[in-house]
Amino acid sequence: NAGVMQNPRHLVRRRGQEARLRCSPMKGHSHVYWYRQLPEEGLKFMVYLQKENIIDESGMPKERFSAEFPKEGPSILRIQQVVRGDSAAYFCASSPNTGVEQYFGPGTRLTVT
Amino acid sequence: DAKTTQPPSMDCAEGTAANLPCNHSTISGNEYVYWYRQIHSQGPQYIIHGLKNNETNEMASLIITEDRKSSTLILPHATLRDTAVYYCIVRGQAGTALIFGKGTTLSVSS
16 A cells, blocks of 8 residues: 655745645545645644645645645645745645544655755 | 643663653643654654553554653664654644644664
8 A cells, every 4th residue: 555645756946936746645545734844843734635625724824825635636735936935845644534643745845946 | 732742852772662751731631642753854654642541553652641641652672763753742533733843852872
């Protein structure tokens, strides 16, 4: 049973470009969570989605960031007009239900130049 | 979700038991204690969780005090590969986000 998959593993973008990060949850998991880890800091929750629905986006910046989890395909975290402060590791986690353990992917390391 | 307090760092000799403490004095009755670890810059790895009974799996044991205000994660035979940051998280049954604190950096040496 494959674990949570994220791609790309490393992404370099220039300031002002768009970044798209993909997350494929574990088989049978319909709940996806995105977290961000800034350099030398802890993990911070961003957004929680179920298929086609955003359940909790309380940790997501109000501007430039969006997330989706379509009926078919991976969850996408989209960052428009990236700035240097967006450079971080972005982790996706999945779970079969709410309130149970979450399983994390290997992360996408975004570098904004 | 209740706040947790962990020591910033601990050392352990390879082959011995690592006992990582966590205080969660404001935990409420329906909140679980979860443990995750992050090895270097990898994605966090789920270890174990419990409500009030002690729990054991292939990775570790979780001992929760009777008043549930503290707990201890036990790695029975630590190896060099157990060197990581260990996070103790308290979370309600209906909780969604995991709230990560600073955790405990465990260093296992030979």
